[in-house]
Each structure stands twice: as C-alpha cells, then as structure tokens.
Amino acid sequence: MKLQKIMPILASSAIKTIDMKIFAETDRIIMRELLLSDSQKMFEMDSDPEVHLYLGNKPYTQLSESEENIRFIRQQYEENGIGRWAVIDKESNEFVGWGGLKFITTEINNRVHFYEVGYRFLKQHWGKGYATASAKAALKYAFEELKLSHVYAMAHGENAGSRHALQKSGLKITEQFDHEGIACDWFEISKEDWLKKQNEE
Template sequence: MKIFAETERFILRELLLTDVDGFFELDTNPEVHKYLGNKPVKNKDQIIDNINFIRTQYLSNGIGRWAIIDKKSNEFIGWTGLKFITDETNNHKNYYDLGYRLIKKYWGQGIATETALASLTYAFEELNLNEVYAIADCENNGSNKILKNLGLKFIEIFELEGIAHNWYKIEKAEFEKQSKLS
C-alpha cells in the first residue's frame, strides 16, 4: 500500500478494493452527488469499477485520487487528490485537476481543505507541476469556498454537461508565495 501524503489528522493513500464499503457509503448518497450530476451509484460493482479505474490511472498517469483515512479510527473518510485529465474540458486537455469528495457525516470539519492542501503540496513539491486546475458547480458554495481558500483563482464560468461551472487555477509560484506567508 502506497502512502502519498499525510496531514495532522489523515493518511492519504492509494485507493484499495478494501475501500469498497466506505466508497459505497460516499457515492450512494444523493446529497454528495447533488453537484455531480445527481448520479449516485446503485451497487458495489460500480464502486469496484471506479476503484479499478483509479488504480489504472496510478499506473498510466503516475497519479490518481487518494483515499482519506482517519489516523485515529482508520476509517475511510472519502477521497482527495489529483487526476490527470486527458479529455478536453473547457478547451483544456492533459491537465491536472484537484478534487475531493467526503462522506456527508464528515462535511464541515475542514477535511477537504486540509487534504486538498496536501494534494497541492504534493503536486508542486513532488511532481514539480507548474499549475493545477479545479472545477466546481457554480451553485456548490462549499466547494467554491474551499478552492478560493486554498488560493485557486477563479478564471471563468463555463458549461459542463449543460450546467454552469467555475474554472479555477493555481500556479506553483503563487502556491509557494502563499505557503511562505502562512
């Protein structure tokens, strides 16, 4: 099992098939999927397919979303991390996307911010990337607030599958500048 990063409260490690139950709890909740196209999964086979897909991204792209594991309870909280996007999105292709998704009972505890910050640190310090992008539904106030608090800059609104989304970007130099200030 590969651990990519740690925060004060969490281990960020590769997703494993043993995460099926936690991932199922996450992705069957309609509230979690409210701003993700309202398509919660229906069965654990879909989760297994998702985990296997992410695991192939580790091999193909050297990166993929990571499981968030609570250090105290060893529980699966959700996922965070980077994804290398090869399909065109908002006139961009072959870029790194920052994302996160938490089981609802863990919302509002600073977990997404804490683990996304660790993901950005990994992006700029370990992968030596020059920039990272993120997307959030315009109506998703929580996610938009997190991305802005992390220092991502709003670039524009674009349409994704018929829904208005915000397009964000952070560059390595800006991230390093912010890190020195905090």
Template sequence: MLKQPLETERFWIRELNEQDVDGMFELDSNPNVHAFLWKNPIKTKEEALQTIRFIQQQYIEHGIGRWAIIDKQTNEFVGWTGFKFITTPINGHVNFYDVGYRLIERYWEKGVATETTRACLSYGWAHLKLTEVYGMCHIDNLASKNVLQKCGLKLIEKFILDEMPCYWFKTTKLATANY
C-alpha cells in the first residue's frame, strides 16, 4: 500500500478514493482515451465508482493497484499511474507487476505519463522491492510505446491480447537505474 503520496515536480501520486469519481468518469468515458483499449468507454459515474472500488480491492488483496495523479497547482485529477499485480495469464506470464497509466485527454503530450511512471518505478524498486516490471500497449499507440521506452522498459516482443495486437515490455531495477 502507498502509505503517503509520492511527489514529482508537478504531481502528487496517491491511492484512488471515491472523491475521484468525477475525474475517473471524465477519463474513462472519453472514446479517445479508449481508442487503444477495446473501444469500450464507460457511460455512467456508477461505472467509474465501480472501477475505483475494484482498484481499492486490489490494494487490499495485493498491496498494490493503480494510483491517482493529482496536479499540484490545481489539485485536479489528471488520471492514474502505477502498478497492477496481474494474476491471470497474459503473454505466457502470471503473477507479475504491470506498470501503466491513463490520462485525461487534455493532459496528453505534456510529459505526465513519463514523469509519473518514473516516480512509480523508483518507488517500486526502493519500497516494494520489485525485481522486474512489465508493461504493454497496443502496437498503434506510439505515445504509450515511447513513454515505456523513455522509462527504461525494453521492447521484448509483439503478442495478441484479446484479439488486440500489443507490444510487451520488461525492465529490472538495474536496467532503469539511469532513467
């Protein structure tokens, strides 16, 4: 669990809570955000609340889950970042840590994902004692591919996830020491 918020130059990173429902709804109801995510945006704030509760359950069950990104200047919800412990098989792997992020569209192309992902990786190595982390993205999502690579994850291979072509990335603590 994240005992206290992480801080980057521009953002606070903290556990999601039910007060994030409006931001989560704005995020996940946007079809553009879901362009590379099975094109299935949510339609109600109740669905956003269910997502938050699902992630909160991951905090309880696995001690980890995606975290809210909060703009330090405006206190606005920007999106989420961080780790998810994957317990179902994906690309021949199970019981692994996936690093990911999802941002409200007006925050795209501002370095938010890179800044917050680097902070999460540093926290993961130092406090969670992770030894390796994986990442994945749709092969047409060049922005996400670039973020993962800027953060030190290496492209390993292509694979198919639920009929969607994806890239598979991996990094270790040693590999990201200079990022």
C-alpha cells in the first residue's frame, strides 16, 4: 500500500514559538518544554508497569533512560519545531506527565510525516481530566499556531481511558489497524471539525 504523506505548511511565526518556554496554558495546566530536571518524575512515571501496560510492557529500569528520552524530545524541538511538553498542574506547580504534539517521520498505519497528539501521566493523576485538558490545549496550538489542517492520534484498542479522552477532545476513530502486533484505533480531526466543536462549546 502506498504511503500517505501529510505535509502541512508551517507559518514562520509558528516556528519561532519553539523559543518560548510555555507553549499552552489553560485554567488548570501549563504545558512547557521538557527539561532534564524533569527526569526524576519522568522515571517515576515510566518505571511504573501499569503506565506501560498499553505501551508494549517495557517500563524503564534506569533513570538514564528518562534522561535520554528528554534529550531526544529536546532534539525534536530543534529538528521538527515541535515535541512533547511537560504538563504542570497550575495549583500545585507539580509535574503530572507529558502531552502535546509530535511530528511523526516514520511509517505508522501506512502514513508518514504527520502530527500526532498524545499524552502520558503518572498513575496518581489518572482520572483527573489531564489527558483531555492537554489534548484540547495541544489541538488549539496545532490549529491556531501551527496552522495545521489535520491532527492524528492512536490508542491501544483496549485502553478505554485514552480512547475516551481523545474522543472527548474531538478526535474520531476512523479505522482500526495493527501496530507492531497490537490492535489499535486510529483517530483524526480536521481543523474544520475542530472549529465546529469550539463553536458548540
């Protein structure tokens, strides 16, 4: 099957925003660049087997893995102008996880070069609405700042919590596919549909 390339054009002003520390803010959360100082909290999150239940069941075993991951994400900031962001609770100023956008350059579901919204949170912060809040903030950034036409997402077919958060944010399941032997749902939202949802809310 032929690969589908999705190559939105970024406005120059959107690219410059990567120099800012804070990318998105809501009444509950701040989304800022990930820093090496976040590595301990990242390790606490990614060393939890329950967090990795639907992520291939390969939890981290060393702090250096989290440090390497943060360096990789910061490299994405430089190379792609975008990458996952730290999600900070405004009331407690606590790191609760990460969220935001990622520019995918490898093939997933017969597609390459597209923007994916995603998130991951410490287990003690599950069920508090952070996934939906971060996804909505990321979509706003995607369509208003990056001027994208579409945003995509994927979730393990059995991960009901993630599927619910993505759907609550406005994304719709358009197909099911196999990703590395795992049955996953594929989500999409267009700028047009996102604008309609904003008007409804």
